[in-house]
Amino acid sequence: MDHLAMQAEAVTKRRFSPYLSLAALGLAILLITFPFEIIRANAAEIQAPGTYLIYFLLSFVLLTALFTGVSLFLPARVVKLLAIVLASYAISIIIADYFFPLDIGPLETGSEQATASLQGQLWQLAIFAVGAGLLYIIPEHLIGSAAAVFTAVLVASNALTTFPALQDRESSIAATAAPANTSSHGFNIYQLIFDSYYGPWFEFARHELGMDEGTFAGFTHYIDAKSNYWNTDSSFPSFLSGTTYALPMKVSAWEKQARRDSLITDLNTYGYRTSAYALYSRGGLLTNVADFRNEISGSADFPLVVDFVLLRTAPPIARPAMMRKGRGAGSILAELIFDRPSGDMRVYESYRQFVDYLAEEPRRPATGNYTLFHSYPPHPPYILDRHGNLENSTYEEQLLLATSMMKQFIEVLKETGRYDNSLIILMSDHGDTAPGSFSYRDQPMRYFIKMSTAKASEIAAVDLRRMNGRLLEARYSPLMLIKPPAGCGDPHGPLRVKEGLVQLKDLRRFINAIVKDPKAACEYPAASSVLISHGLVPLSEDGKRKQVDELRNRRISQYLIDEHLEWHILEDTEFEY
Structure with missing residues (x-):
């Protein structure tokens, strides 16, 4: 006992x-x-x-x-x-x-x-x-x-x-209907955004795919364009509203302001019918457009969530491959069980949505219509080749796919007779960190910052993502290709490459000007400088407070890109635009 x-x-x-x-x-x-x-x-x-x-x-x-x-x-x-x-x-x-x-x-x-x-x-x-x-x-x-x-x-x-x-x-994110199409404007506006497309690589992609200058007839490539933000969630409200986030305003308040007063509301006022295609809402900024498609199926399913939990809980040495390919043990297991692609399939779903959109475009209004399309290619994970086939891929292959998508889009507009008299904007929300040591035709890599090694090292020391100065420049170098409507330049002229500083934040101002008078606003407005607060993203309240404290303690500096494309670190300035 x-x-x-x-x-x-x-x-x-x-x-x-x-x-x-x-x-x-x-x-x-x-x-x-x-x-x-x-x-x-x-x-x-x-x-x-x-x-x-x-x-x-x-x-x-x-x-x-x-x-x-x-x-x-x-x-x-x-x-x-x-x-x-x-x-x-x-x-x-x-x-x-x-x-x-x-x-x-x-x-x-x-x-x-x-x-x-x-x-x-x-x-x-x-x-x-x-x-x-x-x-x-x-x-x-x-x-x-x-x-x-x-x-x-x-x-x-x-x-x-x-x-x-x-x-x-x-x-x-409850969508509201846009006004009926009562526009008297004789041209359509198309804004296609290719996520993470590093702008200076466009020339490489065009030549690699055998596209001559006539493919992009009438376009101007603003090769020195700069984004005002590192990430999509901040870049979208910035270029749609024409305003930038400034502390101590809350990010949520800034986004609400952008929804109330944005390019979308401007175009609705002019009588344009506005429509958007995206896998999700981008923080509610696209919720007041007609035909908004919240097609998130397959974009981030439960196996992917499991993958990212495993990523956070796995030893650091096991993390990089999962981050690059967007799939881990959870997704691989789901593929075996359900016999379908699993993991981070946003790139694949976005490309499928693009193909569907091209088939639908000829049935949409030929005038007075604004269409925004957000495309994931060339954004990671790298799972599509240049033809849109599922396979282990690279950033370069998906950048070529995105460029091919531009050509397909242009061909549809030409076939339907809409090309000449349309305002077409092919752009990205930000650049990318341009992996590898690529240089086109033995020219120096354009994303190298024009500053001393000491300055580049100083940027690396304060960068939240621990990117060195050269990669920082690449991240803020988006694609910007614009073809104005007929009457503003030659829609059949050769592709132009224009140097000089421009910024995404001025996009709303440019579109408004060209809608009011197409002949008076042919060129995108030049910028004398671009101010950037690197690392500032809409995080949790704790994250925002932490960033405010870091800015006040000058642990994060503002950067200024001047008209000569040189970067300056503004250590002693107050945080405001």
């Missing part, structure tokens, strides 16, 4: 072991904190974000229960060791990502090489070792109480901040 009583007492103690709370804390970090952060950042691109949150909550509960059950059959020391390893690993991931940020934000490539670097891995190993040592020597009663409190706070805070945010998003 004594032996049985001792066993029962041992089981009871193990059942309520403080290390079970420690294991629950580790699981909460891995299955609540990271998934909720990823879903919050990408809610606009996920079919059922609320459902996925429930999945992860249930996974946390089930795995915690499973660990508790298994611990009943394991020695106490083994339970202690497993709990310490699990919690230390989760904590080391959080701390390592703070010092070597993964930039998981929107589902795109970030500075994954930073966390996957040897330095990042050694840091995580050191943090893990120190954390495990401390957890091993801390008294059990303190471990249990502290872990239980932290676990409850993590779960509650993530749930309370994420679910309301998703509800707010759903209520903010």
Whole structure:
């Protein structure tokens, strides 16, 4: 009896072991904190974000229960060791990502090489070792109480901040109908945006695909165009509204202002019918257009969400390949089970949408119509070749695909007789980090910043994504090709390449001017300088506060690109445009 009583007492103690709370804390970090952060950042691109949150909550509960059950059959020391390893690993991931940020934000490539670097891995190993040592020597009663409190706070805070945010998003993207087409304007406006197209590579792409200057007859390539933002979510409201975000205004307030007063509202006032094609809403900026298509199916399904959770919870050395290809264990497993492409399929879905749009264009109005099309190619992941076929690809191949899409679009307009008398804008929202060491026809790479090595190094020191100065220039160099309507230049003239600083923010002003008087606004307005606050993106409230503090402490500088395309670091200026 004594032996049985001792066993029962041992089981009871193990059942309520403080290390079970420690294991629950580790699981909460891995299955609540990271998934909720990823879903919050990408809610606009996920079919059922609320459902996925429930999945992860249930996974946390089930795995915690499973660990508790298994611990009943394991020695106490083994339970202690497993709990310490699990919690230390989760904590080391959080701390390592703070010092070597993964930039998981929107589902795109970030500075994954930073966390996957040897330095990042050694840091995580050191943090893990120190954390495990401390957890091993801390008294059990303190471990249990502290872990239980932290676990409850993590779960509650993530749930309370994420679910309301998703509800707010759903209520903010309800589309409203645009006015009927009562426009008296005799031309259409087409604005095609190719995400992450590095502008100076257009000439390379055109020659690689065998396109002569007549393919883009009447167009002007503004080869020195600059975007005002690093990322799509900030660039869109900037060039659609003609305004830039300035602290201390909230990003949400800026976006609401952009929706109330934008290029879309201008064109509606002029009587244009406005329509947009995109996989999702771009922060609500396209919600007041007719025929808006929220076709997000396949854009970021649950296997992909699992991939990105695994990415955040995997050792840094395992991250780069998953980030580049947009698919990991979750997507590969889903492909085997469902026999269909899985993972980050936005590029594929966007290309399919483009093909459908081309078939529909001849049936759309021939005059008084504004169409915006947002295309993912050449944005990563690289899963399409230059012909649109699914395969392991490269940035260069998808850039060639995007250029081929431009040609297909132009051919449709020529076949329908709309080409000559249309305002056509082929552009990107920002450039790209231009991977590789490409140079066209043995010319120096245009994305090299014209500044001293010391200046470039100084930029690298303050860049949130740890990109050096040359890559920084590439990211702010978008494509900008414009063909004005008939009466403003020769629609059959050769493609022009025009040097000189221009910025995306002036797009609204240019389109308004050409709608009012096509003959008076043939050239895109030149810019004497472009101001950039690098790294400023619409993040969480904590993220925005952190960026405000960094700006005030001059840990992040403003940059100015002057008319000679030289970069300057403005360290002592106040943050305002």
